[in-house]
Amino acid sequence: MENVKIIALKESILEDNDLDAQNLREELRARGTCLINLMAGPGSGKTTTLLSLIPHFRDKIRWGVMEADIDSDVDAKTMLAAGIPSVQLHTGGMCHLDADMTRQGIRALGDEDLDLIFLENIGNLVCPAEFDTGAAVNMTVLSVPEGDDKPVKYPLMYEKSDILVINKIDTLPVFDFDRDRVEKYARMRNPDVRIFYISAKNGEGVAELAAYLLQLAGSVTGKSR
């Protein structure tokens, strides 16, 4: 197997992250790449969600993944083994990524021809939401076992989420998780959030999510699908 490329991210020296993020967003749009910032708590199934998209994106789009982690390289290994261009970004101990760190990752990923790049952010519902990464959209995964009250407890994360993916719906019978409640709470934070229900494990609902993401990537980059 191909070796995992590991990038030790340098702390940003730029003072205005919002401006830097806006610049990065414009650059990516100009080169025709849609960047999605994927956020979640630990163990929500971010990587498994990306894996579940593979068959739906095949022959339709060129895409790659930046896996951010404190220290390990398991996620980039997993994506590479599945045939998806990936790099592992190490933050050292840092709890989030900013636009400059995202830019370092995109440079390491290399391929200018990618239509869509996912940044799998640090598994953390607090800090990543505070920093604009330069992504076109923010997508948050919430898994059923975590509970339907998370938008109440992590307000900023859910304010910043354009897309909310409720994962592990195959376990709905095992947990006390109310769809009406989670939707109410999520829309309190962002009335315009798009909500998808999936089981990345058994594939339920993934086709709808994939179709939406393909359409979104097309509209961001101006390429029709």
Added chain:
Amino acid sequence: MENVKIIALKESILEDNDLDAQNLREELRARGTCLINLMAGPGSGKTTTLLSLIPHFRDKIRWGVMEADIDSDVDAKTMLAAGIPSVQLHTGGMCHLDADMTRQGIRALGDEDLDLIFLENIGNLVCPAEFDTGAAVNMTVLSVPEGDDKPVKYPLMYEKSDILVINKIDTLPVFDFDRDRVEKYARMRNPDVRIFYISAKNGEGVAELAAYLLQLAGSVTGKSR
């Protein structure tokens, strides 16, 4: 129901948190209170774990809870409704608590006669591990649905954990979670970690955890149980 006391924590002005934490630890020992810093990712079941301890602690120990959260007060409400002295600590947007913030919480809790206080830290596997709160021990909850690889991905949290509580073991049949693997990974980070398996929901394993915590509180405060 009693109103929830909500404390908006002030950011610490002290520069040496380690020294402040050591001082707080000594003060608590002197007054005969064992402080446990309870950490976990979002939705692991920290509050439910505390609720599950109630029948086991009844008439054996005087205890209270500080519930830290970005913004909400649902956890302190839950504990108060169950008859346990509780305060809600709000960090604003901050992703962790330090010793000075913990001290503000203990002051708000008020009762000097408590044998045991739990600090339910922010649901976050990154930042809380970086700050000594002054607790006698760190206890981390990992729930089965999050996966057995979390000690690989969040090294510092598991280095700092004296007690690891694996929660939601009633869902083991539904998830690919290997007990040998999680124990191997956790001991890589801290060879001396004490590991307990519980279902806070159905009570399985909670008696053993409660007995250990009672003994621990006794040994920290010098009071025999």
